[in-house]
Amino acid sequence: MAVMHGRKILLGVSGGIAAYKTAQLIRLLRAAGAEVRVVMTRAAEQFITPMTLQALSGQPVRQSLFDPAHEAAMGHIELARWADLILVAPASADCMARIAAGMADDLLTTICLASEVPIALAPAMNQGMWRNSATEHNVRTLARRGIRLWGPAEGDQACGETGPGRMLEPEQLLHLVGECFSAGAAGGLTVLLTAGPTREPIDPVRFISNRSSGKMGFALAAAFAAQGAEVTLVSGPVVLPTPPGVRRIDVETALEMEAAVMAEVERCDIFVGCAAVADYRPAQAVGQKIKKTAQTRDIGLVRNPDILATVAARPRPPFTVGFAAETERPVEYAQEKRKVKGVDMIAANLVAASQGGFERDENALTVLWEGGRKELPMTDKPHLAQLLVTQVLINYAERHSAEDT
């Protein structure tokens, strides 16, 4: 498997009878050209010896967070950064619960928490444990966070029961690892996004801005990058970390945002205008702090450029996606906005206090395009972003196949 050559896989092994299959998985991964380093939990040692996994991986097996010899050679943070992929196989119910809770009480969970690379779990447990609502809840939490769940399969279990909870076979896991390293659905595409608010200076200490947190735009950038796109994010002032694999350009004002977008737009396939760009800016930004001498004061405002409409009006525009945050009749206003601005797709949402939207962690969207619409239900923004990216990629592909015929 050429895609596996030189890939660095950190294989976590937690306590379950399926751990004996991990030995075969290591052989397959190495035969496919990958480098494997193994981290075992305490419980895993009850099922397979570190010596076996060390011999098969050709590397010392790591077991403890507090092992001075190993920490000196490659500390746990270095180990987290070393990997291209973390695969936990088998992932026991307990191990999944600890990762879902964000715990860092042993080496494996600490690495999972510290790492920014994709994480995949191959669950293996008794069918009753898998079906328990506590595990179901953990699975949903993990999936929302972008952690991949490979399996489990159904069938006979070591405990004598039958049902879902068997770890996938090593060959199946090898195949999934290979897919992970192949290009995602957005592989080869270049995506440019705007996010966050803009700040329009009144004087050196005051500005006009809005309530946008940037969360939706950042979640979209992360979701496009996770699908293999080359992503550039032009961001207004926000307090959010840059998603892994995303190139970020920080700006303050609408004019700076426009300049940054125009410098990048030529080479992008998809443009997403997610920023809440201030519609107006003070006509003059005063050079010195304004004194409160007058009882009233007027601030003259001028219109800012509409970045999204400008991009959509280019001679050979990218596929354009806009947002419409409305306090009433969102679908009607959004459809109108889509036509006026000439964009391919628009995502409408209500920004009434009870409805998600600005500053909130959850949102729901109605996505509209020429001749179609899709409702995306109320969910957290990272999950919503994945749903929206999937729809954008479908419509982008349809437009391209229509242009090709």
Ligand code: C5P
């Ligand atoms: O007209 P309205 O501000 O409601 O339009 C919202 C959409 O247009 C969003 O996608 C936003 O990012 C984009 N926009 C822009 N430049 C502006 C105003 C809005 O790109 N000056």
